[in-house]
Amino acid sequence: MDNPILVEVTRGQLVESWHRGSVAVVDAEGSTVLTLGDVERPVFPRSAVKALQALPLVESGIADKYGLTDEEIALACASHSGEPAHVAAAASMLAKAGQGEPCLECGVHWPLGEAAARALAAQGGQPTQLHNNCSGKHAGFICLACGMGDDPKGYVKAQHPVQQAVRSALEDLTGASHTEDVSGIDGCSIPTYAIPLPALAFGFAKFGAGVGIAPGCKSAAERIRKAVARHPFMVAGTGRFDTRLMEVMGERAFVKAGAEGVYCAAFPELGYGISLKVDDGAGRAAEAMMASLVLRFLKLDDTERATVEALAQPVLKNWNGIEVGRIRVTRDLIA
Amino acid sequence: MDNPILVEVTRGQLVESWHRGSVAVVDAEGSTVLTLGDVERPVFPRSAVKALQALPLVESGIADKYGLTDEEIALACASHSGEPAHVAAAASMLAKAGQGEPCLECGVHWPLGEAAARALAAQGGQPTQLHNNCSGKHAGFICLACGMGDDPKGYVKAQHPVQQAVRSALEDLTGASHTEDVSGIDGCSIPTYAIPLPALAFGFAKFGAGVGIAPGCKSAAERIRKAVARHPFMVAGTGRFDTRLMEVMGERAFVKAGAEGVYCAAFPELGYGISLKVDDGAGRAAEAMMASLVLRFLKLDDTERATVEALAQPVLKNWNGIEVGRIRVTRDLIA
Numbered sequence: 001m002d003n004p005i006l007v008e009v010t011r012g013q014l015v016e017s018w019h020r021g022s023v024a025v026v027d028a029e030g031s032t033v034l035t036l037g038d039v040e041r042p043v044f045p046r047s048a049v050k051a052l053q054a055l056p057l058v059e060s061g062i063a064d065k066y067g068l069t070d071e072e073i074a075l076a077c078a079s080h081s082g083e084p085a086h087v088a089a090a091a092s093m094l095a096k097a098g099q100g101e102p103c104l105e106c107g108v109h110w111p112l113g114e115a116a117a118r119a120l121a122a123q124g125g126q127p128t129q130l131h132n133n134c135s136g137k138h139a140g141f142i143c144l145a146c147g148m149g150d151d152p153k154g155y156v157k158a159q160h161p162v163q164q165a166v167r168s169a170l171e172d173l174t175g176a177s178h179t180e181d182v183s184g185i186d187g188c189s190i191p192t193y194a195i196p197l198p199a200l201a202f203g204f205a206k207f208g209a210g211v212g213i214a215p216g217c218k219s220a221a222e223r224i225r226k227a228v229a230r231h232p233f234m235v236a237g238t239g240r241f242d243t244r245l246m247e248v249m250g251e252r253a254f255v256k257a258g259a260e261g262v263y264c265a266a267f268p269e270l271g272y273g274i275s276l277k278v279d280d281g282a283g284r285a286a287e288a289m290m291a292s293l294v295l296r297f298l299k300l301d302d303t304e305r306a307t308v309e310a311l312a313q314p315v316l317k318n319w320n321g322i323e324v325g326r327i328r329v330t331r332d333l334i335a
Numbered sequence: 336m337d338n339p340i341l342v343e344v345t346r347g348q349l350v351e352s353w354h355r356g357s358v359a360v361v362d363a364e365g366s367t368v369l370t371l372g373d374v375e376r377p378v379f380p381r382s383a384v385k386a387l388q389a390l391p392l393v394e395s396g397i398a399d400k401y402g403l404t405d406e407e408i409a410l411a412c413a414s415h416s417g418e419p420a421h422v423a424a425a426a427s428m429l430a431k432a433g434q435g436e437p438c439l440e441c442g443v444h445w446p447l448g449e450a451a452a453r454a455l456a457a458q459g460g461q462p463t464q465l466h467n468n469c470s471g472k473h474a475g476f477i478c479l480a481c482g483m484g485d486d487p488k489g490y491v492k493a494q495h496p497v498q499q500a501v502r503s504a505l506e507d508l509t510g511a512s513h514t515e516d517v518s519g520i521d522g523c524s525i526p527t528y529a530i531p532l533p534a535l536a537f538g539f540a541k542f543g544a545g546v547g548i549a550p551g552c553k554s555a556a557e558r559i560r561k562a563v564a565r566h567p568f569m570v571a572g573t574g575r576f577d578t579r580l581m582e583v584m585g586e587r588a589f590v591k592a593g594a595e596g597v598y599c600a601a602f603p604e605l606g607y608g609i610s611l612k613v614d615d616g617a618g619r620a621a622e623a624m625m626a627s628l629v630l631r632f633l634k635l636d637d638t639e640r641a642t643v644e645a646l647a648q649p650v651l652k653n654w655n656g657i658e659v660g661r662i663r664v665t666r667d668l669i670a
Binding site for chain 2: 002009011012013014016017018019020042044105106107108109110114117118119121122124132181182183184185186187188189192194260261278279280281282285318319320321322324325
């Protein structure tokens with residue numbers, strides 16, 4: 001089945017590029033609200049499930065044992081830009097578990113945020129694993145290992161107790177089996193498991209609504225959602241989509257991007273969970289789609305609407321600031 | 336018409352993302368060698384036609400009048416990484432025409448090359464228009480204006496004598512009308528005109544084979560092709576596809592990327608011109624497609640083959656250097 005064209009990129013009067021994709025919206029009872037395209041094909045959720053991966057840390061009481069702040073819990077769900085506040089929070093999480101940067105197994109890269117990378121270079125600095133966009137998630141994994149009394153070494157491996165706990169949380173919420181045959185290695189070296197979009201959306205519906213899950217999981221999910229809503233800067237960074245959207249939407253829309261054009265979201269007031277994948281992996285299309293789904297399902301006030309519409313239909317400007325085109329979603333998404 | 340899937344991106348045992356596109360291969364007599372997908376749809380060639388846009392500069396004798404070197408002529412065809420050699424050559428071209436950086440109208444951006452951007456930041460520097468990836472093309476335009484006795488001011492506008500000369504060269508080579516209704520504004524503010532892929536490929540076939548064009552145009556095309564083959568670093572930069580490919584292929588394959596997943600090429604020994612467009616604009620797919628067309632049409636020695644195969648099927652590694660997947664072209668392209 002060919003997925004529909006959901007996003008167009010224009011230049012002048014013409015469509016220059018276009019993106020196909022698939023979408024699932026499911027409520028907390030598991031009923032389908034909307035599907036577009038082939039939603040049975042398994043999708044690697046990548047970083048879009050970081051909030052679910054953080055559940056064992058909070059539900060176990062280990063986040064409290066180490067006194068993790070809301071900022072730090074938000075960072076555990078982040079694909080951050082490597083700005084100083086992100087780096088400091090990751091270091092603080094590790095210190096609370098009695099560990100340091102060498103304990104991380106996510107690898108080193110320059111900050112995702114280009115301005116942050118150049119600022120680091122301008123100071124004569126070099127990136128460490130703390131600058132890796134996944135360092136908060138990994139610091140959370142190390143806290144979880146230490147809190148459970150396990151050696152954190154090898155915490156990225158599928159058989160380590162940390163990944164077993166994370167996999168179990170994901171299976172509980174989504175109802176999908178996370179088996180070896182659908183596994184891949186993520187950018188930060190942990191396992192990622194491909195599952196169909198409706199299962200992913202169902203997991204986020206339960207995460208958002210607190211329905212169909214154990215009381216401990218429900219309160220952990222609520223704590224994570226509130227932490228992110230209070231500190232949307234910590235989950236992404238300056239100018240980033242997730243940060244901008246949640247700065248205006250607060251707890252009304254939990255959204256999280258994953259690599260290769262994946263997005264997951266929860267709209268708690270409706271009990272909806274959302275997952276989407278752009279066939280070609282383009283983040284620009286996934287963002288426009290996610291914003292358009294916020295517009296479609298949630299009643300927005302004028303402030304919210306102005307921000308979300310700008311995210312749903314960005315104007316493309318060139319290096320001289322001249323408007324050259326737009327990104328726009330197609331009728332299938334607006335319906 | 337749905338374009339075929341031409342590139343797949345794998346993770347673990349699964350295909351994570353995929354790219355559709357269209358391809359045209361035409362010989363210098365205008366006969367079709369190969370088409371894939373909908374090739375009648377007009378495509379903005381963007382930076383893929385910079386070598387054709389440089390023809391008036393060379394054919395007019397103005398490149399010689401100002402004593403432009405081969406490196407500088409190659410830079411006039413470049414989407415460069417903003418490394419010091421690129422910046423110096425752009426400045427030199429302007430100086431030869433008695434002009435300087437403020438005369439450029441391409442806008443400012445940090446070097447495309449991330450290492451070059453960080454090196455500039457580490458020196459406490461800020462980018463200028465010379466760092467814009469199009470600065471060589473623009474410096475060439477300013478040389479052309481000055482050499483023709485025109486005021487370079489406004490040289491990016493469609494009605495300026497420079498853009499008239501450039502448009503005329505493109506129309507002559509491709510046989511396609513470059514009219515207002517198919518025009519857009521490029522990233523560097525000059526007009527770009529959408530035309531069908533076969534016309535674009537035909538233009539590159541003539542550019543490569545020197546057939547069906549005036550003697551002056553033929554020798555200008557040869558001069559440009561030789562300059563680029565001698566200095567492939569100048570057209571892109573460290574680690575970039577065009578540089579790596581032409582470092583091994585020399586004059587056997589002239590290739591040039593454009594934004595939004597466009598590639599153009601000439602294989603002079605076969606008289607073939609090639610153009611391709613990835614529907615979604617992904618450069619990673621366009622590169623794999625271009626390399627696979629080199630493998631398909633040209634007889635390669637072992638050194639050439641090793642490089643081109645690595646470009647056609649790149650291994651994807653994560654931040655820890657672990658192989659997580661591959662990019663591969665589909666059977667339609669290999670056939």
